[in-house]
Amino acid sequence: MSKVSGGRASRKGRAEKRGTRAASLASRSDFPLLAGSPALHYLDSAATAQKPRAVLDAMRAYYEHDYANPHRGAYTLSVRSTERYHEARERVATFFGVGDTRRLIFTRGTTEGLNLIATAWGTEHVFPGDEIVVTALEHHANFVPWQQLALRQGAKLRICGLTSDGRLDLDALASLLTARTRIVAFNHVSNALGTINPVAEIAAFVRRRAAPDAIVVCDGAQAAPHLRLTLDDLADVDFYAFSGHKMLGPMGIGALVGPVALLERMSPYQMGGDMIEIVGDEETTWNVLPHKFEAGTPNVAGAIGLAAACTYLESLGMDAVRAHERELLQLALQQLATIEGVQLFGPRDLAARSGVVSFTLAGVHPHDIATILDGDGVCVRAGHHCAQPLMRRLDVPATARASFYVYNDERDVEALVAGVEKTKTLFAVAADPSLRSG
Amino acid sequence: MSNLDALYQEIILEHNRRPRNYRVMEGADRVVKGHNPLCGDALTLWLKLEGDRVIDASFQGSGCAISRASASMMTEAVKGKTRPEAEALFTRVHDLVTGKLDVDADPAAKKTLGSLRALGGVARFPIRVKCASMAWHALRSALGSDESSTNGASEISEEP
Ligand SMILES: Cc1ncc(COP(=O)(O)O)c(C=O)c1O
Numbered sequence: 001m002s003k004v005s006g007g008r009a010s011r012k013g014r015a016e017k018r019g020t021r022a023a024s025l026a027s028r029s030d031f032p033l034l035a036g037s038p039a040l041h042y043l044d045s046a047a048t049a050q051k052p053r054a055v056l057d058a059m060r061a062y063y064e065h066d067y068a069n070p071h072r073g074a075y076t077l078s079v080r081s082t083e084r085y086h087e088a089r090e091r092v093a094t095f096f097g098v099g100d101t102r103r104l105i106f107t108r109g110t111t112e113g114l115n116l117i118a119t120a121w122g123t124e125h126v127f128p129g130d131e132i133v134v135t136a137l138e139h140h141a142n143f144v145p146w147q148q149l150a151l152r153q154g155a156k157l158r159i160c161g162l163t164s165d166g167r168l169d170l171d172a173l174a175s176l177l178t179a180r181t182r183i184v185a186f187n188h189v190s191n192a193l194g195t196i197n198p199v200a201e202i203a204a205f206v207r208r209r210a211a212p213d214a215i216v217v218c219d220g221a222q223a224a225p226h227l228r229l230t231l232d233d234l235a236d237v238d239f240y241a242f243s244g245h246k247m248l249g250p251m252g253i254g255a256l257v258g259p260v261a262l263l264e265r266m267s268p269y270q271m272g273g274d275m276i277e278i279v280g281d282e283e284t285t286w287n288v289l290p291h292k293f294e295a296g297t298p299n300v301a302g303a304i305g306l307a308a309a310c311t312y313l314e315s316l317g318m319d320a321v322r323a324h325e326r327e328l329l330q331l332a333l334q335q336l337a338t339i340e341g342v343q344l345f346g347p348r349d350l351a352a353r354s355g356v357v358s359f360t361l362a363g364v365h366p367h368d369i370a371t372i373l374d375g376d377g378v379c380v381r382a383g384h385h386c387a388q389p390l391m392r393r394l395d396v397p398a399t400a401r402a403s404f405y406v407y408n409d410e411r412d413v414e415a416l417v418a419g420v421e422k423t424k425t426l427f428a429v430a431a432d433p434s435l436r437s438g
Numbered sequence: 439m440s441n442l443d444a445l446y447q448e449i450i451l452e453h454n455r456r457p458r459n460y461r462v463m464e465g466a467d468r469v470v471k472g473h474n475p476l477c478g479d480a481l482t483l484w485l486k487l488e489g490d491r492v493i494d495a496s497f498q499g500s501g502c503a504i505s506r507a508s509a510s511m512m513t514e515a516v517k518g519k520t521r522p523e524a525e526a527l528f529t530r531v532h533d534l535v536t537g538k539l540d541v542d543a544d545p546a547a548k549k550t551l552g553s554l555r556a557l558g559g560v561a562r563f564p565i566r567v568k569c570a571s572m573a574w575h576a577l578r579s580a581l582g583s584d585e586s587s588t589n590g591a592s593e594i595s596e597e598p
Binding site for chain 2 (some may be wrong): 047050308328363364365366367368372375382383384388391397426
């Protein structure tokens, strides 16, 4: 286990805390890219997170000491590689409060996890006249697969609307659930607004209202990096998908957690090596879980990197991660709100909001904000955030989005605010109040 | 001039603030919609033609300062131009924003472009080139195909 768990977070960040200023939770020196660019204000962790050295080292150690194709070779090195993969799965499962590793399937990321369900479960269980419920808050990854599944199967896609401050409208959701509802898919945390949805409550609610064998699918891409999760306790959520790269792990790895009984009954998603048991000329039987859903040579280094990311986050403490982000969020919201012309989107209640600030500046398109901020080393995203259905409902073509993580500190917030002020000055918005954004 | 100053020159900001020819055109001979799926920018371009000559141009849409200013300047520049003249201007602007044209080394180009030279700042921002060129691609498409008329608005898309 040593190679996987190596490298804990140094607590230097906290120790550096000056007076009331919010220092970073993790030390920047743990992150080679950030350490190498002291002037960079990386505020796009909702898109992807920077990597701690511990993650990079764990992956490198695997390639340098334990690398071979797992599950296949009848020699010691291959056995070791298989063991590393197995350990990584256990490590990730423990971090997410998953007791049975058979229910944790490694995927390429959230997108693949969601497509897996839409294809493997959806094709066999959704029929003409059935209904699939999604929400207006979804990332395209948790919207388009369901929309297309509905089109293929002749089912109806129902879209749950939002309250004015960007939360799911639970009354609307209630009215959408019928005996024909086969799938209810929603995110745990919105990438565009930061909204934290009451997952357990929604899932329990769906259980009572929808068809008895309807499935509840949760997109956890933005929750996994920021919240303490015990997936075994989310009894009414059937499938939970997340990506490694947003939680300090590498790109190309993520997981789908599902119920063993359902996974056993489902047909495989992709066919090939590793997922088979016996291949006859006419018929094939499937390997046991989770391998049945992991066709082909797996991303072992990715799984090891993700496991190391879990260890790193655990050493910071997920409650501390959440508290830290909330502190920066509060600061950013307070300061941005004082700038005339700034419109902030998303829940006002910080308890229902992750470290994401989506905003517009009157008379200035978000792309121009992002370009000007970039000139000062402040990285924010501008655009529709892969959530066009949401942007239509907010009635904006795009927003600028800053998102916080463990390595951010108060200086990043200050740089953001200063950049927005600078943008405003450059565009002399005050000179022409008749201008609207867009 | 810093890169940012070169991008957001006063004339660009001014056109963004008060875009010219920003209106729906009744009785247009050509209507084309431009769209950049990457950022969601969208624009509609209307042209009125007399024979081979553009006699009026207007646009509406949502987009960043660069795309808006570029569209505004384009509608001004193209009025009175024949189809081949507009095509030649398209090529010049395209070369300018993609960094293939050094106006200071090319007096003829400098003269043709006039104030459109301000769009050259984009060349230092590869991710913004599409913003500057969208309106021009719409122009080209509007002039290029006889099928795109008022009763059948054609769509062009910039690849992300
Ligand atoms: C809420 C949400 N869902 C799904 C995804 C897709 O994740 P990935 O691209 O890692 O598959 C993202 C990532 O942007 C996201 O933020």
